[in-house]
Amino acid sequence: MLDALKAIIRTLYIIALMGFTLWYGYFLYPVIFGTTEVETEEDFASQEIEAFFGEGTTEEEKEFMKSLKQQQRISTTDLGYMVIEEQYVKGHFHHVGMKVETDDNSICTRCHGAVPHDKAKTIRAFLNMHAFYMACETCHVRPEDDEQEWEFRWYDKATGKVVANPPGLNTLDESMYGNYSAKISPGGIKQDGSFKFINGPKELAFVERYLKEEGRLDDTQKSKMKKVIHRNVNEDPLICDGCHTISDEPYLPFTLLGYPQRRLHELTSTEVVGMINKYQEFYIPNLLRGGGVDKDVETE
Amino acid sequence: MLGMIMNIDINNSLYGVCPKGWRNVASACISGGLLYMLLMFCGLGLFSSNSIAAAADELNCVLCHKYRGLSRIDEKGDFRLFYINQGLFNKGPHKRIQCKDCHTDIDKIPHDPAKDVDCTVQCHLTEPSGEEKFTHKPVAEVLAKSVHGTANMDEEEIEYPEDYPYCTDCHDQPLYRPLSFFKGQAAGVSERGLSRCKTCHQTGDFAEDFYNHVTSRLQKMRVSAEIVNLCAKCHGDGKFQERHGLQGNVVASYWETFHGKAAYFGSDATPDCIDCHVVYGENVHSIAGKDSRTSATHEANVAATCRASECHANAGEQIAGYQVHTDYDDPDKYPMQHYMLKFFKYLMAGVMYFFVTIIFLELLRRLFPNFSFFKPRKEIRQTTISTAGNE
Numbered sequence: 001m002l003d004a005l006k007a008i009i010r011t012l013y014i015i016a017l018m019g020f021t022l023w024y025g026y027f028l029y030p031v032i033f034g035t036t037e038v039e040t041e042e043d044f045a046s047q048e049i050e051a052f053f054g055e056g057t058t059e060e061e062k063e064f065m066k067s068l069k070q071q072q073r074i075s076t077t078d079l080g081y082m083v084i085e086e087q088y089v090k091g092h093f094h095h096v097g098m099k100v101e102t103d104d105n106s107i108c109t110r111c112h113g114a115v116p117h118d119k120a121k122t123i124r125a126f127l128n129m130h131a132f133y134m135a136c137e138t139c140h141v142r143p144e145d146d147e148q149e150w151e152f153r154w155y156d157k158a159t160g161k162v163v164a165n166p167p168g169l170n171t172l173d174e175s176m177y178g179n180y181s182a183k184i185s186p187g188g189i190k191q192d193g194s195f196k197f198i199n200g201p202k203e204l205a206f207v208e209r210y211l212k213e214e215g216r217l218d219d220t221q222k223s224k225m226k227k228v229i230h231r232n233v234n235e236d237p238l239i240c241d242g243c244h245t246i247s248d249e250p251y252l253p254f255t256l257l258g259y260p261q262r263r264l265h266e267l268t269s270t271e272v273v274g275m276i277n278k279y280q281e282f283y284i285p286n287l288l289r290g291g292g293v294d295k296d297v298e299t300e
Numbered sequence: 301m302l303g304m305i306m307n308i309d310i311n312n313s314l315y316g317v318c319p320k321g322w323r324n325v326a327s328a329c330i331s332g333g334l335l336y337m338l339l340m341f342c343g344l345g346l347f348s349s350n351s352i353a354a355a356a357d358e359l360n361c362v363l364c365h366k367y368r369g370l371s372r373i374d375e376k377g378d379f380r381l382f383y384i385n386q387g388l389f390n391k392g393p394h395k396r397i398q399c400k401d402c403h404t405d406i407d408k409i410p411h412d413p414a415k416d417v418d419c420t421v422q423c424h425l426t427e428p429s430g431e432e433k434f435t436h437k438p439v440a441e442v443l444a445k446s447v448h449g450t451a452n453m454d455e456e457e458i459e460y461p462e463d464y465p466y467c468t469d470c471h472d473q474p475l476y477r478p479l480s481f482f483k484g485q486a487a488g489v490s491e492r493g494l495s496r497c498k499t500c501h502q503t504g505d506f507a508e509d510f511y512n513h514v515t516s517r518l519q520k521m522r523v524s525a526e527i528v529n530l531c532a533k534c535h536g537d538g539k540f541q542e543r544h545g546l547q548g549n550v551v552a553s554y555w556e557t558f559h560g561k562a563a564y565f566g567s568d569a570t571p572d573c574i575d576c577h578v579v580y581g582e583n584v585h586s587i588a589g590k591d592s593r594t595s596a597t598h599e600a601n602v603a604a605t606c607r608a609s610e611c612h613a614n615a616g617e618q619i620a621g622y623q624v625h626t627d628y629d630d631p632d633k634y635p636m637q638h639y640m641l642k643f644f645k646y647l648m649a650g651v652m653y654f655f656v657t658i659i660f661l662e663l664l665r666r667l668f669p670n671f672s673f674f675k676p677r678k679e680i681r682q683t684t685i686s687t688a689g690n691e
Contacts, residue, residue, distance in 0.1 A: 018663045025656045078523045080487025094473045097385040122410040125372045132369025174366040175385040
């Protein structure tokens with residue numbers, strides 16, 4: 001019995017060594033003859049397009065190539081006592097100091113991207129700033145008169161699930177403002193008492209399916225589907241003074257969303273509200289007031 | 301005293317690859333330099349301004365610019381980010397200049413589309429050695445006359461002007477890389493060293509800024525690998541090299557060298573592009589093309605460049621024969637290296653795979669000790685007899 005066990009162990013040991021020898025032979029080849037660097041999916045995509053377009057003949061093609069090459073590039077700065085790893089932004093002088101999580105659970109960014117606002121020249125950067133920590137639905141989907149008011153919760157950008165109020169709201173480091181890995185989004189309480197975002201996994205799956213099958217639809221069907229997808233979008237989005245107001249009841253319940261009193265005071269301070277009033281007086285485009293067109297856009 | 305403090309450990313790490321005699325000279329020079337600079341700046345003020353400790357953000361620009369998502373896509377389709385990470389901004393020499401010193405045309409809210417920053421404008425700081433307003437203009441002038449500028453070229457000679465770098469193509473926002481020399485050298489600020497400065501200089505952040513500024517300037521602002529990657533932004537691009545009639549992939553060939561491998565594994569002391577392409581002791585912005593008689597890489601100057609005090613100080617003239625940018629894939633230009641490399645690769649493969657095969661067969665034999673493709677004759681005969689008997 002013991003001899004049989006010994007023989008089995010010996011055999012297994014030899015087989016393992018043979019396996020290791022084969023692997024070692026496989027491992028040796030690139031060590032001796034070199035290998036090309038591991039390519040990412042983006043590299044492959046970039047190469048495929050480059051093979052098709054060459055370097056790109058039109059500005060659009062060149063821009064597309066450039067974007068593919070810069071996808072998720074990380075820049076590293078070694079200060080000796082610390083290493084800064086940050087998102088690479090071409091031509092950007094100042095250090096960003098952080099990597100940015102993509103929002104994988106927004107149905108809007110699938111088509112509109114993470115920097116969607118562009119029409120209202122004077123405030124587009126501000127609007128994009130809000131898109132960093134607020135889902136598009138927060139301002140662009142508002143309850144109808146006969147509907148119940150929305151509830152608001154934070155969702156995790158990576159998982160799309162409801163998360164507790166981000167601890168980052170309490171930071172004293174102003175560089176981290178808005179960078180919570182989460183976004184505020186509206187929803188409602190279901191009959192069973194649980195919370196549901198107005199656009200959740202089901203809606204996301206629907207949009208993804210639409211994008212996948214889009215090529216099979218004719219032009220009329222595409223228009224129809226776009227109307228369906230955008231059916232909730234309100235013509236009159238929420239504008240700045242809905243939240244940045246000295247009123248006791250701003251549209252977003254800051255306190256319930258975890259903003260400490262200090263931040264609440266900042267958001268509704270004379271400094272911020274005053275500046276917004278200044279913007280509104282001169283610059284809030286009619287576009288955001290419902291059905292209008294930005295003056296700047298008109299004159300372009 | 302500072303010099304003495306610095307001498308304690310500088311020999312062990314900063315110039316870890318240098319001959320010892322030169323290490324002492326180098327460390328003494330640095331210690332002396334530090335002392336001189338500290339004394340000079342202590343007397344004159346590093347950069348005197350009305351309020352040296354004043355925050356740069358007097359206009360409260362970060363009220364909005366502290367938000368990470370403040371951004372847009374510009375008319376050219378480029379992503380423009382307007383976020384300022386104040387924590388990092390305050391870790392560099394620009395912390396004491398105001399936003400408007402660089403972004404001069406922004407004078408109202410909401411801003412009109414701003415122009416690109418001109419690094420040669422004068423800011424409100426006063427440069428202490430000349431008592432003049434501070435500007436990067438002298439640097440830009442040196443750059444313009446270098447191989448990276450067009451000042452020395454006739455207009456018809458300038459091809460692809462968009463390829464010539466502007467300040468921000470190489471420089472992002474500078475950050476301090478302070479060093480501690482207190483009882484041994486280490487990265488970062490020595491609180492104990494700093495506390496000595498603060499004995500006298502107690503106002504605001506004066507001592508911290510000073511300490512950070514001077515100790516950062518006594519070493520490289522970037523590690524070697526970062527410098528190589530920076531140059532690779534242009535010189536690693538084959539089409540760029542081709543456009544300007546430059547030698548193939550100089551970046552890849554650098555990584556193949558001992559210097560490159562040391563840099564790859566994080567060595568700060570190994571030479572990078574700047575160490576070989578800038579004349580020893582000269583302004584790094586003054587790089588000349590290798591055909592220029594004043595260039596560090598001109599064939600007449602290569603040996604002197606390699607023999608810079610921190611490197612191969614005792615090497616002979618023959619060191620100039622070392623080919624840094626050898627392209628092993630080019631048999632026409634480097635036939636000896638190309639075929640020698642091939643020979644050694646196949647030799648190595650032959651030796652290694654021979655032994656791997658032997659080991660595998662040996663293991664196979666242990667697994668099947670009696671296995672044979674050909675049965676021994678005796679065994680065959682016995683088998684035949686027993687078969688016949690059975691019949």
